[in-house]
Amino acid sequence: MTEAVEVFGESFREDPYAVYARLRAEGSVHRVALPDGAPVWLVTHEADVRAGLADARFSVDKRHSRGGFKGFSLPPALDANLLNVGPEDHLRLRRLVAQGFTPRHVEGMRTAIQSAVDALTDRFVARVEADGAADVVAGFAAPLPLKVIGDLLAVPEDEYERFAGWIATMLLPGSHEELAGAVRAVHGYLVELVAARRAAPGEDVLSGLIAARDAGDRLSEDELVSLAFLILMAGSETVQHLIGGGLFTLLTHEEELAALRESPELLPEAVEELFRYAVPNQTAIRRFPTEPVEIGGVRIPAGDTVMFSLASAHRDPARYPEPDRFDIRRADKSHLALGHGVHYCLGAPLARTQVTLALGTLLRRLPGLRLAVPADELRWSTTFRFRALRALPVTA
Template identity: 80%
Template sequence: MSGTGEVGVLAQPFGAGFAGDPYGVYARLRAEGAVHRVALPDGAAVWLVTREADVREGLADSRLSVDKKHSGSGFKGFSLPPALDANLLNMDAEDHLRLRRLVAQGFTPRHVEGMRASVQAAVDGFADRLVARVEGEGVADVVAEFARPLPLKVIGDLFAVPEGDRERFSRWVAGMLTPASREELAGAVQEMHRFFVGLVAARRAAPGGDVLSGLIAARDAEDRLNEDELVSLAFLILMAGSENVQHLLGNGLFALLTHPGQLAALRERPELLPEAVEELLRYAHANHTAIRRFPTEPVEIGGVRIPAGDTVLLSLASAHRDPARYPEPDRFDIGRADKGHLALGHGLHYCLGAPLARMQVTLGLGALLRRMPGMRLGVTAEALEWSTTFRFHALRALPVTGSR
């Protein structure tokens, strides 16, 4: 399966059996080689890096560019209009740092800590709604009632997104990440483009103290970013800031509910919750791969020579289950000694919103465990539906019961 650039493209490993056992597929790939030439579902040929040491090194390797101008033929990711595509995930070095510095002040640990009271209030409000639904109807969906609306509220407030637009935005993101058809994908991209151009225009006409207004001021008064970069930054932060937290809350709570020993330990010692969140980031993180990379020159990864311009996918999901790094990697253990993971990135592209994401997940899970001591799955684990692609693995819904 591994080899040089002349190796033929494999039949895709992301076929019918992948959704049912993605980590089993990654285990097989890891055992057979560090790097594999594989076909994605659309037939595009990519190099898949499977072992933790190589993935970690690749994330910090400046020769692996995220800029599409370095791509040859093959997978490039979403096809987006320039006004959504000129974002941090498509920029290297100076351009990346220039934009990152502009928005970073809104996500520093100090600034995020100042948001704690407002985040806690949002958590409590959605927890109230979830508990009331369980007590009234016997069962409620954590994703719909809590995990999806919480980050939409938090990141929406940070960018002053009108309340009435937030649920529509969530549907468009779902249409981009897991479209039922090419038409749905194209429609979601079109609606998203229209929404963000309109949002920027509205904030420009009536600026406030939100992060987006600050970026507009930098664009208009200081000329530190162009209009496409401005719109793209808003798009990226709102999409990543809402989706990643939603999926970690859903996947994370599922992991806890299906590991009763770990759940009991956490209930007995709630001060361990921050450590549990780090283990959940390793064990239950939804993103299977980092953003695609393109070598700017021939590179060798795991003993395999990869030509310049080819597409490289660094598999976070496989890295997080690599026994060479984590003893018994398929075991969920909130007391695991090695808390290192790659879920929030490594190197230049480390997640800008990491402090805010950690706060929301920690406060969110803490509130649910505290408010619903009798919580359990409302259906069998086998009945749950997942959205699974080579990119990510996330619950569509998480019915729970037993609040008291």
């Protein structure tokens, strides 16, 4: 067995894309060690990442792992979701959850999302005018998806503050004890929320899932709570980080920003390029081969942990001409930021809608928007899993 090498050290935290470029030049598949010491296979070439994500032999079900996976373990009641079950259960759960995430449903939410964006923008503009600068991450990017997901799950507004605190603890780097405590708190809260929605159902996604279960579907109580947890986490993290990282990208590419201001109709194209260029998720969720699989000329044994690098795939010159250049008019709009194959993100329309409305509104309301500090003074949280700005102070 090839010895696992350490690649997620200081140089990676400073510039992960340089590390990916070096790895791609050496080959597509690498035996590397995660920060906790766990050995994994990291796949870096776009063609192999795309093929692997669609290959049914790479399972997300941890029961196919043969001891190499040391990731943080959720309580069993939160683990029975789309990202941790086998094909049959995955298809059954996906059909149920999909009812709340159709493009038509999301389009119906567009007015409510725009109202949330406008309210946050009003407060943010007032803060910039009062203080001369404000942090986009804390004042806008973080609360927006929590508000939207809170509405999906019918979380009462007077409970948003403590709810948001738990989520922030889970999204930001912290101790194992803090993470475990936040997970326990959210689990307890979701159990209570399910009970409340069961007693007084509404038009929200959670009520719909409860109705499906109570009508005779085989959705268990643990599956119900875990699906609510997945909707919460998947719906919060990517959108928050993409709004912050996306706005930073626009503000540090003056020509592209000027073109977008001159032609606002290019915003949907710009958002797709941001999903490629500034994807916060560095890797897709880990997979476990159900049988020995050859990928990129490397034979991976059954049960080993495999990580498909989205960030590396998006900077692969074999797929994207000048991949390190941000280009809102790029011809190839295909990306893997929202998954590929059976695990393509059910919330993709919702994520696109939030990012598009958020960036479009900020740029329209603040025509003089710019960084309040030099770009090299900004601090990033960079791990093998995601890369995100800790704060983005801007002025107008």
